[in-house]
Amino acid sequence: MFCNNRKREPSKVKTNSPMPFSRNNQTSPQVYARIAGFLYLINIATGMFGELFVRAKLVTGNAAATADNILAHAHLWRIGIAGDLLMQVTDLPIMLIFYILLKPVNKNLALLALLFDLIQTAVLVANKLNLFTAMFLINGGSNLSAIDPHQLHALAYLYITLHEYGFGVGLIFFGFECLFTGYLIFKSGYLPKALGIMIQVAGLCYLTNSFAMVVAPKFANTMILAPAFIAELSFCLWLLIKGVNVEKWNERLQINAANAAI
Numbered sequence: 001m002f003c004n005n006r007k008r009e010p011s012k013v014k015t016n017s018p019m020p021f022s023r024n025n026q027t028s029p030q031v032y033a034r035i036a037g038f039l040y041l042i043n044i045a046t047g048m049f050g051e052l053f054v055r056a057k058l059v060t061g062n063a064a065a066t067a068d069n070i071l072a073h074a075h076l077w078r079i080g081i082a083g084d085l086l087m088q089v090t091d092l093p094i095m096l097i098f099y100i101l102l103k104p105v106n107k108n109l110a111l112l113a114l115l116f117d118l119i120q121t122a123v124l125v126a127n128k129l130n131l132f133t134a135m136f137l138i139n140g141g142s143n144l145s146a147i148d149p150h151q152l153h154a155l156a157y158l159y160i161t162l163h164e165y166g167f168g169v170g171l172i173f174f175g176f177e178c179l180f181t182g183y184l185i186f187k188s189g190y191l192p193k194a195l196g197i198m199i200q201v202a203g204l205c206y207l208t209n210s211f212a213m214v215v216a217p218k219f220a221n222t223m224i225l226a227p228a229f230i231a232e233l234s235f236c237l238w239l240l241i242k243g244v245n246v247e248k249w250n251e252r253l254q255i256n257a258a259n260a261a262i
Contacts, residue, residue, distance in 0.1 A: 028246070029100075029101060029190075029243070029244045029246060029249050030243040030244060030246060032097045032100055032101055033097075033101065033239045033240075033243035033244050034239070034240060034243060035093070035097060036093075036094055036097040036098065036101070036239050037236055037237070037238070037239030037240025037241070037243075038240060039090045039093055039094050039097075040090075040094055040232070040235070040236035040239065040240075041236050041237075041240065042086070042087075042090050043087050043090045043091065043094065044229075044232060044233060044236060046083040046084065046086050046087040046090075047083075047084070047087045049080065049083050050080045050081075050083045050084045050087070053080075054076055054077065054079070054080030054083075055080065055160075057069075057073075057076075058070055058073055058076070058077060059160055063150075063153045063154050063156070063157035064150070064153050066153070066156070066157055066160065067138045067152075067153040067156055067157075070134070070135060070138050070156075071138060071139070074135070074139075077131075077135055078135075080131075081128055081131050081132065084124070084128055084131075085125070085128060088121050088124055088125050091117065091120075091121040092121065095113075095114050095117040095118065095121075096114070098110070098113070098114070098117075098181060099111065099113070099114045101244065102181065102184040102185070102188065104188075104249065104252040104253055104256055105184045105187050105188045105252065106184060106187070109180050109183065109184055110180075110184060112180055113177045113180035113181045113184070114177075116173045116174070116176045116177040116180070117173070117174065117177040119173045120170045120171065120172075120173035120174040120177065121170075123166065123169055123170035123173065124166070124167065124170040126166075127163055127166035127167060127169075127170065128163075130159045130160065130162045130163035130166060131159070131160070131163050133156075133159045134156040134157070134159040134160045134163075135156075137152045137153075137155050137156040137159070138152065138153065138156045140152060165213065168209070168210040168213040168214070168220075169210065169214075171206045171209070171210045172206070172207060172210045172211070174203075174206055175202075175203045175204070175205075175206030175207035175210065176203065176207070177203070178199050178200060178202045178203025178206060178228075179200055179203040179204070181199055181203075182195075182196045182197065182198070182199035182200030182201075182202070182203060183196065183200065184196070185199060185235075186200075188244075188248075188252070189245070189248045189251070189252060190244045190245040190246075190247075190248035190249045190252065191238075191244055191245075192238070195231075195234060195235050195238060198227075198230070198231035198234060198235070199231050199232075199235060201227055201228075201231060202227060202228035202231035202232060203228075205224050205225055205226075205227050205228040206225065206228055208224055209221065209222070209224040209225055212224075
């Protein structure tokens with residue numbers, strides 16, 4: 001009788017057990033963290049440039065003096081606007097990466113934070129039109145020659161003021177985003193709890209200053225935002241240098257998969 005002496009290959013058994021992170025099945029959360037940290041650094045740098053090195057330098061308390069400054073440094077004014085727009089461009093991949101990094105904690109809250117951030121970015125992008133309008137009014141031209149230059153300068157200053165308020169309105173939505181993001185960081189287990197608390201404090205600072213601008217302008221002060229700057233820079237550098245705890249990330253994924261299977 002013929003005997004088949006070939007070794008049989010072990011049968012492959014399918015399993016529904018959750019798979020931890022590996023380079024073969026998904027992008028490392030560390031890669032996402034590094035990308036977010038790098039983009040966040042660009043975001044902070046371009047935002048500071050527009051506020052501290054362009055508008056703080058050119059915009060004074062006098063409409064005529066402000067107009068003269070913008071006319072004399074028109075290229076710098078345009079670069080400031082371009083930097084602001086670059087800041088908003090980086091917002092989009094950053095908010096997507098934050099959603100990916102934090103959805104294992106609570107998917108719905110991570111999505112809500114993304115939506116608040118998206119509204120903030122939309123408001124700030126539209127708000128740049130106020131800076132363009134101010135520049136066009138100051139430059140004048142044949143279409144505006146019938147209007148007195150002093151009136152044009154006053155209108156331009158009004159649009160610059162509107163930009164300041166538009167920025168404050170956008171930061172209301174960002175403040176709420178910080179509250180949710182800070183909570184998710186605190187609960188994650190794979191990012192430091194201290195960072196979560198700091199980001200929530202940043203959210204409160206943004207909300208305090210922006211609502212003060214709306215209901216009690218004399219109490220609004222950019223110094224209120226100093227803790228927010230420290231918190232965001234700390235979070236940015238942590239993502240760029242340390243990233244997330246991948247072991248804890250995998251544990252969170254496995255817990256979520258086990259709960260979903262129940």
